[in-house]
Amino acid sequence: MSAKIPENFMDLFQKKAFGSLSTLMADGSPQTNPVWIDYDNGELWVNTAVGRLKDRNMKRDPRVSVAVIDPDNPYRFVEIRGKVREVTQDGATQHIDKMAKKYLGKDKYPFAQPGEQRVLFKIKPEHVHTMG
């Protein structure tokens, strides 16, 4: 199963719009976290640090949902349900720098902790709902 984000909502991924990422806890309950969000070739990319709650949750259960609200109009948004298709540390440090550029205007991600390892989750949309 696979779904496409409509062209006329792609601007949300150019803007500094946050995603609200929901993952599943071990007991199956949902957990929601604001995240920087990237779009690449039909998939959503989320970058986190190894060991964080959403890292552990997505490695256990690949089912996620992401809502992205237009920062210029909160009644315009896209909601995506899908599954993590790939988890990789390859390129994850370069990718968080790309996100720092997008969201902070900085060439280098400034919040790295000592010893932190970045990890990239590539999410395949299965259901897409838009409003506005």
Next chain:
Amino acid sequence: MSAKIPENFMDLFQKKAFGSLSTLMADGSPQTNPVWIDYDNGELWVNTAVGRLKDRNMKRDPRVSVAVIDPDNPYRFVEIRGKVREVTQDGATQHIDKMAKKYLGKDKYPFAQPGEQRVLFKIKPEHVHTMG
């Protein structure tokens, strides 16, 4: 189990901040929706229309999570995991008008559909995480 939202984050419920509400689909996967959010006596109140996806989801499984981002600073937010404690239609129409006042500055909710029945979900926080 019960948890308290810290006093210094209560301003988020005065502002026109949206909540990102995550509910569980029948197959256990998460679904996320931007919502108007109210706070009352330690609980979160979410108002929707009978028959909508989140209405059906929360009636089936009371486990939810809500993230509220400060509209003035996206790096400041509160995340709440908890359970629906009460579902009621009593007072739900008055309550959506209260939300219309808060978010739209209107005395009456302007988006009601013919025959729409409002329903109010009262959510008891079990885990609260803040950032910023």
